[in-house]
Amino acid sequence: MGDKKINKPRRIIIREEYCMGCRLCEVWCIVAHSKSKDIIKAYKGQEPRPVSGIYFEERGAISFTLQCRHCEDAPCLEACLTGAMYRDKKTGMVLHNKDKCVGCWMCIMACPYGVIKPDFKEKKVASKCDLCIEREFPACVEHCPNEAIILVNKKGERIDKE
Amino acid sequence: MRKRLIPDIDYRVPSACGVTGIMNQKGELFSGEAIYASICNMLERGNGLGSGFVAYGIYPELKDYWCFHIMYENEKAKENTEDYLKRNFGIKHSEPIPTKKVKSLKFIPLLWRYFLGIEKNVESAEDYIIKVVMDINKEIEGAFVFSSGKNMGIFKGVGNPDEIGEFFRVPEYKGYIWVSHNRFPTNSVGWWGGAHPFGILDWSVVHNGEISSYGVNKRYLENFGYFCTLSTDTEVITYLFDLLVRRHKIAFETVGNILSAPFWSQIERIENKEERELLKTLRMVYGPALVNGPFSVIVANSSCMVGLNDRIKLRPLVAATKGDFLYISSEEAAIKIVSPQLDKVWMPRAGEPTIGKLM
Amino acid sequence: MAIPKKLREFDVVRDDEKCIRCEVCCRMCANDVHSYDAETDKVSADSAKCVGCHFCEDVCPTEALVIKRNKSQIKRNANWKNDALGNIIKQANTGGVVLIGMGNDRPIRDYFGHIVLNASQVTNPSIDPLREPMELKTFIGSKPDRIELVEKKSKIKNTTEIPPQLELETPVLFTAMSFGSISLNACKSLAKAACDFGTYWNTGEGGLHKDLYPYAHRCIVQVASGRFGVDREYLKKGAAIEIKIGQGAKPGIGGHLPGEKVSAEISSTRMIPEGTDALSPAPHHDIYSIEDLRQLIFALKEATDYKKPVGVKIAAVHNVAPIASGIVRAGADFVVIDGIRGGTGAAPQIIRDNVGIPIELAVAAVDQRLREEGIRHRASLIAAGGIKSSGDVVKAVALGADAVYIGTAALVALGCHLCQRCYTGKCNWGIATQDPYLTKRLNPEIGAKRAYNLLRGWSLEIKEMLGGMGINAIESLRGNKEQLRGVGLHEKELELLGIKHAGEAW
């Protein structure tokens, strides 16, 4: 599927007026971050099911999803004591290295969007959107049936999957 | 058993053919030998199922009379028709069309010509003649008017052009426009009336092609009182010319833009706004007169000879001049055999009429 | 007594092996069919509520769902079928008229399906539309029967006045569907697609919402019996005006948009108070005869300075040919004939299924009649109601139409699965609904692209068919019945259609 590590900056744009509240983005986020990358195995198999990197908000007819904004001036980066939270040089993304994480959850406290999820059992950061750095196209964007979330490049131009 | 002259089933006969025409633009008469030689140089474009000639300027002494060439299946049809003619015209002169025996020709109908004067008070002589011709061809069984102009005549039948030309003694006539046709119909219904040229009034048309817009053109013509009885493409083209040139008074140059209309993409590229708008309007109003499908035709009347191709030139057409002579033909060879030294030879572009006019 | 509630139409079949309990189906079905029970960790379905729109099937990420027609059957009976039974049960429950959406679903003969096209072989070369120009440009409007040309300084000029025309890049337009019967997002999708492709869309009788102003230059504004949203501004904004007399799905019947659906947006667009029922009377109460129609036509022309074509839409009924002729003589620039298979947002089922005639016969009859009267050029003819493919477009044009209107086909491009429940306002595809939770499902960017693709795909196919016939401009197909042959049709039907039977040569 030509999945390769990407090396250019990109961003997800949220268009709340088109979010129909299906939450398929969450489903596919989980699949994309699972070991097998297979939807049935990810949900029903023996492997541990990852937590989605997406926050879903809904009230009445209004709904939208939120992933890490990969802020230019990222408070979580400042807050992290161990350097587990770091910025990828090539893409400018804010990523998390579980091995270095000590579970202080300072990043969670600092994130103004509240999009970092804690893992109570392991006392670590459970998940945070990594913009599917391993994939050519983020899973949530690819599977959103209504193009409520779209991908743009550095200049803000839309990137479509071929 | 005798072949029927007028088929009672309406077959449309797709055909591929050879066409050729010669005009002296000063109106000087020349003998039919030239056209005979020209068409006989393209024998392989026909299959013996029809050919014919038309000549303008051949009846100078009777040039003010409508000349009907009529073919009859039997004496009865002749009697009925002559009754009809007597009732509607003054008959100045009538005679059998002179022919020569050609052994290979079979099923020859009775062939007569009549020189007629209109004695009634009619609004338009031309419309009256059209009506009369349509009446006879539709109503009188076994009779078929195949030429109905003044000072011109059509000679045609089932056979190769060399046979038909010899039969009608074509080389003995003298005219200023000569057009001829050699036919290759794709099915076997070959009848004398179905050969080309087709004519009405002083219009004559020879045509090589198959019109895919036939249904549209035919129904469009019905709006204006033309009924296509022969189910041939040539008939449709003839009526379209009559409608546009004679009744709507549109010049040949413009008629070319209707029958073989330029493409929208070509029209859009024209810089002059008025010209662009005119072409657009022509296509909008005369869309049903667009002739679609492959064709090359030569159309003539007493003052012009015009060659025209379909809009993407799917059939061949060559033109040439030598002095006052204009040649239009399916093949250059058919011109060269008559006039080996030409002033100018060219391939008319798709949809661009080649026009010869009496000067 | 044991009361039969309803015949169950569908079975929601879920493959539990595949179901991952994501609850997408539970969230998405507006009919509340699916539900998740945490105790048993099972997703189950109340199939009786399912209308068969296939939305859940479409969004289920594991393809665990299949919606099937319910197999439960009554004793075999040639006369009594589930449909009839179901409607009687409904009526015994409610005592009302049975409502329905979309077009006739009964097996009324589909003449398009019994007509085949011609192609060139040997004597006439077919044309390859990929290499040669192939023209679909179509003009809708009245044409003079001839033009007068004068030559001035060796320049030829036309002196005949040409009435206003709509210029289409393909002989397909989007039919009248009002904002109200469909969502604003659906309107936007079609409007944008029409503008992008170079054809027209139609407001229906719902007025012109201000968000649609950018697409007004390619919009036909409708004037129907309710006169919703009609004012001078509205008439001036549109490219053409269509007086709606009737509609194929419900000839002789008016319209009714229930007050619940008349939201603030709809109220301002239709110019009626919020929450009131929008009632379109069955007839126009100022048109009780053809002279009245003539007055309205000219009133509208006057109001728009004779700059816009004014057309009239009628349902195809028995007397359609003389009626159409009267309409042309009354001054209409185009006539729309809507056949018995035409769609609707809501109609009494008994009317939809039983009133009217098929469009194929109606078009052939009208075209023939107008030709016989020598007035065919005076108005364009648009065929509507049951055009399912580009093949149908070609056949309709060859039968005599200048262009066709599509409605159902356009909605199918936007997702519609013909569940026929448009009147409930719970369209899961976000089309026939005003519920904001549902309408946002139809992203007009995607909708416009899909509707555009449909126009493009059909146009390419039309070009292929034309090329095969050796024709390179659509005007050479219009009324060209020689290119059509009937298969399995009765002599009378062939006569009415004006075509020969397959096997007959020219």
Ligand code: SF4
């Ligand atoms: S997949 Fe798209 S539409 Fe569905 S919840 Fe996520 S963002 Fe919204």
Ligand code: SF4
């Ligand atoms: S959407 Fe499909 S997988 Fe998800 S709960 Fe429904 S049936 Fe199961």
Ligand code: SF4
């Ligand atoms: S109504 Fe539509 S969405 Fe709901 S269960 Fe039936 S098919 Fe699925």
Ligand code: SF4
């Ligand atoms: S528009 Fe919606 S409600 Fe109507 S038939 Fe289509 S899917 Fe069903």
